[in-house]
Amino acid sequence: xxxxxxxxxxxxxxxxxxxxxxxxxxxxxxxxxxxxxxxxxxxxxxxxxxxxxxxxxxxxxxxxxxxxxxxxxxxxxxxxxxxxxxxxxxxxxxxxxxxxxxxxxxxxxxxxxxxxxxxxxxxxxxxxxxxxxxxxxx
Numbered sequence: 001x002x003x004x005x006x007x008x009x010x011x012x013x014x015x016x017x018x019x020x021x022x023x024x025x026x027x028x029x030x031x032x033x034x035x036x037x038x039x040x041x042x043x044x045x046x047x048x049x050x051x052x053x054x055x056x057x058x059x060x061x062x063x064x065x066x067x068x069x070x071x072x073x074x075x076x077x078x079x080x081x082x083x084x085x086x087x088x089x090x091x092x093x094x095x096x097x098x099x100x101x102x103x104x105x106x107x108x109x110x111x112x113x114x115x116x117x118x119x120x121x122x123x124x125x126x127x128x129x130x131x132x133x134x135x136x137x138x
Contacts, residue, residue, distance in 0.1 A: 029048065082134075116128070
């Protein structure tokens with residue numbers, strides 16, 4: 001098993017008994033400067049009119065943004081806390097999967113700024129999000 005597979009396996013194992021497990025979020029790709037996860041779009045994440053709830057979309061985005069920071073710090077010495085999150089919902093989804101890709105805009109010593117794009121199965125942009133993480137000593 002290569003390092004990429006080990007990292008994805010570790011991240012997916014951390015989802016047990018969390019919101020990520022409840023929403024069926026799974027990590028599917030990771031690189032030096034990005035992390036990708038997907039979430040099924042079905043009635044469990046719908047708003048009353050039968051489309052993807054923006055809050056579920058934001059939960060997916062946060063679920064790639066914070067771990068992206070975790071992957072680039074010394075987790076024995078530091079921890080990650082999201083301190084600011086914004087989202088612009090530009091489209092909707094009724095089925096399939098949505099995929100979120102987190103990439104770094106700024107990777108500082110004490111703060112990380114992360115861009116997160118959420119797209120549907122066809123690559124249509126559903127939401128664009130920004131997350132600021134604070135890197136705290138343990």
